[in-house]
Amino acid sequence: MSEDAHLSLLLSRYDTLLRGTLPNIDEFVLKAAHEFGRDLLDRGYGVLNVVGLHHRLVGRILSAQPPNLVAQSTEAASRLLVESLTPFEMTHSGFRAAHAALEDSEERYRELFENAHDVIFTADLEGRITSINRAGELLTGYPRSEALSLNLSRLFPPGEVPGSRRETPWDVEAFVAQPRAELELLARDGRRVPLEVSTRPIYVDGRPIGIQAIARDITDRRNAEFVLRHLNRHLEEKAKRIAHALHDEAGQLLASVYLRVAEISGELPPIGRRRMEELRTLLDQVDDQLRRLAYELRPTILDDLGLVPACQFLAEGVSRRARIRVLVKGSTGGRLAPDVETALYRVAQEALANAGKHARARRTTVEFERNGRLLRGTIRDDGVGFDVTGMLSRLGGTQGFGLMGMRERIVALGGRFAVRSKLGQGTAIEFEVPLEA
Amino acid sequence: MAEFSAGSVARDLRRSPSTPDPTVVETGVPILDVEGALSRHVTEVRIHIDSDRAIVDARQHGRQLGMRVGFGIIDRAVVTTIISELGRNILLYAARGDIVVKMIDDDGRVGLSIEASDQGPGIANIDDALRDGFSTAGRLGLGLPGVRRLSDEMSLVSIPGQRTTVLVKKWRR
Numbered sequence: 001m002s003e004d005a006h007l008s009l010l011l012s013r014y015d016t017l018l019r020g021t022l023p024n025i026d027e028f029v030l031k032a033a034h035e036f037g038r039d040l041l042d043r044g045y046g047v048l049n050v051v052g053l054h055h056r057l058v059g060r061i062l063s064a065q066p067p068n069l070v071a072q073s074t075e076a077a078s079r080l081l082v083e084s085l086t087p088f089e090m091t092h093s094g095f096r097a098a099h100a101a102l103e104d105s106e107e108r109y110r111e112l113f114e115n116a117h118d119v120i121f122t123a124d125l126e127g128r129i130t131s132i133n134r135a136g137e138l139l140t141g142y143p144r145s146e147a148l149s150l151n152l153s154r155l156f157p158p159g160e161v162p163g164s165r166r167e168t169p170w171d172v173e174a175f176v177a178q179p180r181a182e183l184e185l186l187a188r189d190g191r192r193v194p195l196e197v198s199t200r201p202i203y204v205d206g207r208p209i210g211i212q213a214i215a216r217d218i219t220d221r222r223n224a225e226f227v228l229r230h231l232n233r234h235l236e237e238k239a240k241r242i243a244h245a246l247h248d249e250a251g252q253l254l255a256s257v258y259l260r261v262a263e264i265s266g267e268l269p270p271i272g273r274r275r276m277e278e279l280r281t282l283l284d285q286v287d288d289q290l291r292r293l294a295y296e297l298r299p300t301i302l303d304d305l306g307l308v309p310a311c312q313f314l315a316e317g318v319s320r321r322a323r324i325r326v327l328v329k330g331s332t333g334g335r336l337a338p339d340v341e342t343a344l345y346r347v348a349q350e351a352l353a354n355a356g357k358h359a360r361a362r363r364t365t366v367e368f369e370r371n372g373r374l375l376r377g378t379i380r381d382d383g384v385g386f387d388v389t390g391m392l393s394r395l396g397g398t399q400g401f402g403l404m405g406m407r408e409r410i411v412a413l414g415g416r417f418a419v420r421s422k423l424g425q426g427t428a429i430e431f432e433v434p435l436e437a
Numbered sequence: 438m439a440e441f442s443a444g445s446v447a448r449d450l451r452r453s454p455s456t457p458d459p460t461v462v463e464t465g466v467p468i469l470d471v472e473g474a475l476s477r478h479v480t481e482v483r484i485h486i487d488s489d490r491a492i493v494d495a496r497q498h499g500r501q502l503g504m505r506v507g508f509g510i511i512d513r514a515v516v517t518t519i520i521s522e523l524g525r526n527i528l529l530y531a532a533r534g535d536i537v538v539k540m541i542d543d544d545g546r547v548g549l550s551i552e553a554s555d556q557g558p559g560i561a562n563i564d565d566a567l568r569d570g571f572s573t574a575g576r577l578g579l580g581l582p583g584v585r586r587l588s589d590e591m592s593l594v595s596i597p598g599q600r601t602t603v604l605v606k607k608w609r610r
Contacts, residue, residue: 027493090586
């Protein structure tokens with residue numbers, strides 16, 4: 001095999017391995033990195049060849065990765081590079097070059113940190129900012145010289161944390177306790193920016209010395225949620241109008257048809273009257289269908305009495321039609337905002353329809369629980385269940401769309417949504433939404 | 438495949454009873470050093486080398502022990518490179534052997550020792566084996582001369598036809 005062919009084989013093998021593992025690495029990959037470096041050394045390549053090839057491979061992988069993995073992958077990649085360069089330190093000529101290249105690549109990875117789109121910062125145990133990248137300077141409005149003397153509590157002032165009643169300051173402990181959180185950043189000019197922050201502790205020699213956090217501006221996502229919420233509201237308004245037209249206008253028309261039928265049948269001979277009776281039975285069915293359609297489009301009971309009574313009424317209907325027992329439990333602690341009631345009702349409606357149609361459940365429980373400014377809900381059935389990841393990966397199916405619709409409604413309210421199910425073990429739909437003060 | 442034994446070194450290295458478990462990875466990312474983390478009482482690990490997979494194990498133990506004695510990322514990579522190189526020699530010349538990685542403490546100076554032993558054909562001329570470019574399996578001074586360059590101390594005992602033992606020490610900087 002020629003040298004070129006051998007090199008490209010070596011590269012493609014290592015590339016495949018990296019693609020399959022980054023951002024996670026284990027000793028197996030590290031050994032592969034060692035052998036990558038050693039093999040190149042053995043074939044007379046220099047330190048810079050290894051560095052160049054490595055950056056090229058890793059760069060391609062990083063650019064194809066979702067941004068939230070990039071920081072971790074970068075760190076993993078730097079450890080692989082260290083591993084692949086160390087064999088060079090075994091030789092006279094490689095000894096210095098490998099060291100220089102390592103320092104150089106540290107510089108490179110520092111640049112990646114600098115130029116990351118996400119805000120990256122570290123803080124010590126007292127909450128003092130110890131490093132922050134350029135994205136962080138731009139977003140906070142504090143130049144690095146000022147940012148480095150700031151405390152976390154200045155950037156993340158005490159705020160309302162969903163689920164707790166007290167004002168909680170975002171200190172180091174709070175960050176560690178909640179490694180993923182949505183927070184509001186108070187910028188230097190007083191702007192408030194919603195951020196999604198993931199945090200992890202930094203250890204040196206096994207002792208925690210501070211935290212590292214990666215934060216992303218989620219203004220766009222918030223805006224999308226806002227738009228979605230408005231769209232939902234708009235659709236509900238439309239549904240309400242159609243329901244009204246069906247129930248009141250079409251209903252009135254139907255009532256006059258009834259009257260006419262009664263009038264005409266009075267003027268007919270007995271045979272004709274029997275035919276008219278058949279016509280009345282058909283009209284009764286039309287009337288029933290109209291009412292049901294109107295109700296499903298927009299249950300008046302939801303507007304009049306609220307979420308739990310509406311769900312109870314819905315449950316009775318489902319019980320009758322699908323022959324499953326539906327139990328509605330808990331309380332929402334009073335009326336909620338119309339948007340919230342509508343969204344949660346629609347989620348319950350979809351979930352109960354699924355339980356009846358696909359799950360072949362015998363029992364379903366709908367439960368609401370109010371906890372301060374957080375409303376939790378669970379809809380659990382004892383049906384056949386399904387493979388959640390499989391379902392979400394082939395979203396073409398109608399049930400997949402149903403799940404997506406439910407998730408979207410909850411997300412539009414800034415809430416969280418989860419489906420837990422296993423084949424043969426029933427399904428649980430869980431959600432929580434924050435409530436406005 | 439690996440045997441663990443406890444020694445007195447661990448006690449000396451622990452700074453205080455409240456010191457957190459030093460097997461936690463330095464950066465907090467569960468990427469490698471925590472996987473299969475050893476108890477902090479283990480100060481010595483013996484790995485029987487008979488395959489590439491065993492070399493992976495030996496490297497992992499070396500990396501963990503290296504972290505426990507306070508080696509930085511680069512010195513931990515040096516330790517794994519030494520282990521790879523010695524492991525490779527065992528597979529190449531003797532097919533099987535053992536590697537023992539041990540935490541060592543010499544009057545406050547701490548580090549790791551790595552001992553590779555096998556019952557292969559042995560080395561006829563040790564001076565030649567330690568000279569760059571001698572190795573029959575590599576070029577450019579890989580193999581034993583390379584290991585010597587990476588380590589702080591090295592000793593080699595070989596009785597041709599009976600056994601070969603390479604002992605390497607690396608101290609914390």
